Amino acid sequence: MVARPPVAVVVDRMTVDDLAAVHEIERESFSTPWPAHAYRQELEQNKLAHYIVARYGDQIVGFAGTWLLVDEAHVTTFATRATWRRQGIGERLLVALLDMAVARGANEATLEVRPSNMPARRLYEKFGFKVVGVRPRYYTDNNEDALIMTTDPLEGRPMQERIARLRGELAARPDIEIGPDGLPVPRPHRIDAAEGSPETGADSEAERAERAERAERAEQAERVERAPRIIRPSSVSRRSH
Numbered sequence: 001m002v003a004r005p006p007v008a009v010v011v012d013r014m015t016v017d018d019l020a021a022v023h024e025i026e027r028e029s030f031s032t033p034w035p036a037h038a039y040r041q042e043l044e045q046n047k048l049a050h051y052i053v054a055r056y057g058d059q060i061v062g063f064a065g066t067w068l069l070v071d072e073a074h075v076t077t078f079a080t081r082a083t084w085r086r087q088g089i090g091e092r093l094l095v096a097l098l099d100m101a102v103a104r105g106a107n108e109a110t111l112e113v114r115p116s117n118m119p120a121r122r123l124y125e126k127f128g129f130k131v132v133g134v135r136p137r138y139y140t141d142n143n144e145d146a147l148i149m150t151t152d153p154l155e156g157r158p159m160q161e162r163i164a165r166l167r168g169e170l171a172a173r174p175d176i177e178i179g180p181d182g183l184p185v186p187r188p189h190r191i192d193a194a195e196g197s198p199e200t201g202a203d204s205e206a207e208r209a210e211r212a213e214r215a216e217r218a219e220q221a222e223r224v225e226r227a228p229r230i231i232r233p234s235s236v237s238r239r240s241h
């Protein structure tokens with residue numbers, strides 16, 4: 001058998017040549033996908049829009065987009081190919097999106113997400129997004145509310161340190177392992193410790209990080225409870241995912 005050479009994931013600008021693959025991911029990821037021409041319009045006509053893709057060899061394995069509005073980066077779309085999830089592609093895209101936002105003078109990033117979309121919420125929380133409001137019945141397919149999530153100032157120390165840490169962790173990850181079927185081998189994932197489990201005597205770095213993450217999640221849950229209900233529709237969002 002011929003060994004496959006290692007191929008790194010590269011984040012790159014989205015071009016019109018990527019649109020067929022992007023649309024495929026869009027359809028497998030969202031209950032109300034954008035029509036194919038919407039992305040073309042974004043790329044060709046919307047000067048505020050910036051779209052990126054994650055490439056693995058000649059495949060598109062994820063994409064993300066943002067509108068840069070004065071000092072705000074509004075994330076308009078975000079998805080990873082289903083068979084490539086939990087491999088760090090989402091994180092790579094988000095690092096690239098936030099780097100681009102900072103480079104273009106944005107001071108915060110915002111987005112809307114379904115409360116039921118735990119994978120996306122966990123990803124955004126990992127990057128320091130916090131719930132700041134709720135748009136009631138925002139999603140038209142099932143009338144689900146949207147959580148509005150925003151970062152701390154992007155150039156502030158806490159966000160910069162967080163992004164640097166996550167970038168470092170991504171760089172230290174082993175290459176994505178490709179199975180005989182040509183798809184990534186699923187990575188084992190840490191199982192969340194039960195909330196409030198008794199602490200052991202040992203206080204390793206991993207345990208401290210785990211506790212900090214649990215505390216952050218508890219804080220997030222409380223924020224969702226307290227979040228103001230913002231009736232005015234978003235001035236920028238056009239996504240109904």
Ligand SMILES: CC(C)(COP(=O)(O)OP(=O)(O)OC[C@H]1O[C@@H](n2cnc3c(N)ncnc32)[C@H](O)[C@@H]1OP(=O)(O)O)[C@@H](O)C(=O)NCCC(=O)NCCS
Nearest residue numbers: 029078079080085086087088089090091113119120122123
């Ligand atoms: C949300 C989404 C983009 C994540 O992409 P991904 O490539 O799987 O993300 P990553 O592998 O980089 O995961 C990064 C972190 O996100 C969180 N996460 C991702 N998937 C998760 C899941 N299924 N359960 C819990 N946490 C999850 C974890 O914190 C994870 O870090 P870890 O692997 O160290 O635990 C992907 O699930 C997706 O495309 N979903 C459908 C489209 C969608 O919902 N987009 C968001 C619209 S707002």
